[in-house]
Amino acid sequence: MPLVGNLIGEDHVNYVLMYNMLTGIRIGVSRCQAKIKRPLTDEDFTARHKFSFDIVGNELTPSAKYDFKFKDYAPWVFRTLREDFFHLDPADYLLSLTAKYILSELGSPGKSGSFFYFSRDYRFIIKTIRHSEHKFLLSILKDYHAHVQANPHTLLSRFYGLHRVKLPRGRKIHFVIMNNLFPPHKDIHETFDLKGSTVGREYPEEKAAKNPGAVLKDLNWINRGRTLELGPEKRALLTEQLRRDAEFLKKINVMDYSLLVGIHNMQRGNRDNVRKNTLKVFSPDLPETRRSRAMQAKGGSKSPEAIAIRRAMRSSDPKRLGKHTIRLPEEDTGDRQQFIFYQDEGGMRATDENNEPQDTIYYLGVIDILTPYSTVKKVEHLWKGLQADRHKISPVPPAEYSDRFFSFMKAIMRGGEGGAKFVSE
Template sequence: MSQTEMEMSAGLAEGTQRTGTVKRKMWGGLRQQWKLLGLFEIDQQHDFYSLTSMMKEGLSAAVQNTIDNPPPDELSEDDYRLEVTQIHKAFRMETFAGPVFASLRRSLGMTEKEYQHSLSNDGSYLQFISNSKSKADFFLTNDKRFFLKTQNKREVQFLLSNLRIYMEHLEKYPHSLLVKFLGVHRIKIPHRRKKYFIVMQSVFYPDDRINARYDIKGCEVSRWTDPAPEGSQVIVVLKDLNFEGQYITLDQHRPWLLRQVEIDTSFLQTLNVLDYSLLVAHQPLHQDERHQCLSFATLIMRTKKSWSFFRTKPMTSRSVITCSSPTHAGMPTVPGVVPEEDSALLVSEMDGGTGSCSVTESRVGSDLGSAPSGRPCTKQPVGTVTDSMELRDFQAQNRRLLPNFRNPLHVIDGPEHRYFVGIIDIFTVYSFKKRLEHWWKRLRHPGQAFSTVSPPAYCHRLCQWVQDHTR
């Protein structure tokens, strides 16, 4: 072999070795990234142990203040502007608009005692590390029911300045998919920066059987995430491109989802925001969950015991019916108010347009046992006509709520899968900076769909994604 050939051979061998080294480093980096994703218990050796301990102590005292001073039935402007400071040994905790968030928790059928217990029991908080570009820190309560997320001052001010219209939206659409904000707080530690954080309901609760999670924005640029290795316990939140070729299969519940997504994204458009995400997760239904044919009598009895209202003052509305779980005694009820114009639509959709049933007109708080108006449903035994009508009214008002489930406002059952759905991250305003980013991305990604577009375009695109990926 000539000298030249030997040098070429050595060069190829070195190149091959270098390529193998690069590949190993890349794979090692991915493995390290996967190791960092997921949930980690915040024990005494964890960097966030001190902060989360303060959060737990401060939240326990803040909720106790609400227990001792319940919010009024009617909120005032002062309640929206209220700031309460509680002094602890090593820090101060400020609670913003406490009566407003307490009122929202009450409207969700959540007692202050159970909220306090979840936030401050002996179990450690969990740190959630995702592949999100957000610089925020995410924590979960030990029971995984509530998320705590650090926010910057601008985001907190945005939420508080729009809190009234957010509350009005949830009052009008109590089955909204928007994430439910349950508290806004600030911790002041001497000689350290102030730390703002919010408390939210977790969309993915309970997550025991969830087998895939997605963060959807309705676009394609930077919307792929490498899945976790086969059999790995690492939690990876996938993105739009990972979802391609799949569908959210809901059958008769599909029209409701399409309409509610349109309603919620239109509301966000009025706030001039973009870059929010539609969270989607799914799990297979067990055989006994696919046909929850509970007896009429049992369901109606549960309903009678489980009224829940957004406001406590008397009001006239369509039937407002909610259920608590028979398998979780003492679990809270959930709101069931549906505006009158929506009630007829829901029944029409449920009946497939046959008009075989009409919605019961009733005064909130009246006894459900009274006979409803409207024609009886077909194919029912004579003795069950009244119960059947009430049951169908119940189904219309709660057509996506699961009476036996612990997180009914973010759950929809299809024929074979249970879906968890919610809209999060609603703080990005379409500012001048975002407009510049939009034009830069148009030059960088010609002909491709990216996240930074105007609020009307963002709203339309996400609705179109749901339209295209449901059936």
Template sequence: MSEVKSKIKRVSALKQRGKVLRDTNPLLAVFQWGCNHMMNEAELVSDQPLILDRDFKAFSKVQVHNQYYNEQELPNKFKVKEYCPVVFKSLRHRFGEDPADYLTSICDGQIYGGKSTGKGGGDIYYTHDHRLVIKTLAKEEVASFHHTFKQYYSYIVECDGDTLLARYLGMYRITVHEKETYMVVMNSIRPVGIPTHRLYDLKGSKVDRKASDKERAKDLPCLKDIDFEEAQERLYLGGDTETFKETLKRDVQFLEKHNLMDYSLLVAIHDCNEQTPGEIDRDVDVYHVGPHAKDLKADPKRLYFIGIIDVLTVYSTRKRAAHAAKTAKHGARAEISTVKPDQYAKRLLEFVSSMLA
């Protein structure tokens, strides 16, 4: 009997999730399976002290083919690819996203959502607890994401989490029935357990920036710049105003520097007047609403949860083409939303300044 030399690595491991979504949507079932698989793998990988260049080119792919087995739960054949697993593991750690919580949100319940009504074209999903947002991306958006991901990571490290930028937690490609779907997971800006009474997606543009009647008919419509002005909405940040403006400015400068645009400032407003008294202990809850929310408590009547979303779209050929088309339609000086990154940044900052009380 020959001896085999071995080292046994001991790490504290995630508990295997005991649930699999049996969804009418195989994409979501495989997404859940894949996140569980990849997270379990990630737990077994030794932590490395430094993120290297190659970690941004890294991936982990798994391909499953079951015959006459587990057919009720999952498609017979599927693939899951996780991009940059070590970088995302580090990001989750920096954002204080516990691996077990991540899996609980994704795997322990139904995923809601689907076709987006926005012009981006991607679908938007929410985990059962509304803690995480999952967006589908077009292939060129994924390329753009990779183009900027390293800078994004460096920026997050630099500002040590003090940023309004969207918190990216994982990026996957799911292949079911030969169809590839790219999915990115983010923290939701809206806090768990504190109702949102009004929701705005703001870009600083007036062109086409009004929620449709269909959108407005929803329980919580996603309103836009013109709606914000018409409602004479203001953000009352009190003593936090300057900090907020500085953070926002730094974030927007980062985005501008890296040729990024088309992002939005998402503002979720909780109206304390509409709150059942005693439901929220503001001194406690508000400062525990999740790492992503910029919570500001100057306004005695409202709580604001603010973040910059859709930040990793590079100003590309496609954008330039859209810009040319819109300029032709609305005239060169019209306040259209499709402009260059520097103009885009400036316009958003100006608009936000004007909306602060």
């Protein structure tokens, strides 16, 4: 996956969508954030707040460039997830996403038709999801919350928000905001999306040679002879966390998820760096720097955060238009330091058998976890009906998927049996 997608300027087809998503987030999230923190209730899990935007504006929503509706789902639950479990600075989150209306679009890297957008500092990803995925996330939100609470070091996707934008002609677009597993300040030299299955799990090596950013799959991992180089300590920790996460995924009855692995070679460093892009954007009247280290949400009316939020609310008519250059940081932002698997430059450094650090950093996490078995079954039917000779998709039930996934992940660690042995079924 290339680090830099296409920046969305005003002439981009999805500009309006981006504008509406970010405006909704800016207003919805700051509304919730401006209130004094309180413990969660059962109702918070089913709560939804509606906002109606138009060019005039009213006391609840400032005027916007376009007419659209925005829905914020379970805002208090996501606030708790962000602040208490994922240790995100509340103001940072809002500023990263909405201080300037800049996103870059990755288009649709998967088969699902989802679109991916990066926040301008590449810390957050907005993924458009199907209505079924949206309903599913809401249905497991309580379990997810409990799992994250019990497993502060979980490798599962970190969901920071769930929203919906409704455009005038009635098109509804659901999206989640989640963590970008890959760091803004380090090149990723190799990327793998691993499921523990071999059927159709190969990216053609000839194509990979021409496209170094390609997302490789299980068979490429095996054929390239890769292993996760981890000493006994990290191996034990990672295995245990993967075991718990895979158990959870089994319990909520999903499949088709994968372990995304990004590899940074420290010898190679950032030599191939192409992290710059320029385009015209406008910026709402928000302070754009990260002043938030000092802004831990105190809720005090004079806190810089409260001031920023009030300003954000007032800035209904973004006017500044200027050339903006995206320059990504050279250093770790330090916000993942408390997480075992993300503490070395935002990832996990390889270690040898004596647990001594090596020159590789892994960036890994379990992604695409919102596909219940029933949905896959339906999709399979469709495929089979439409193109009979197409490569057969053979979904296995969630329990089997989870066991196979976990066995594969154990096998690819140093000291495991190796992926090749594992897949020769």
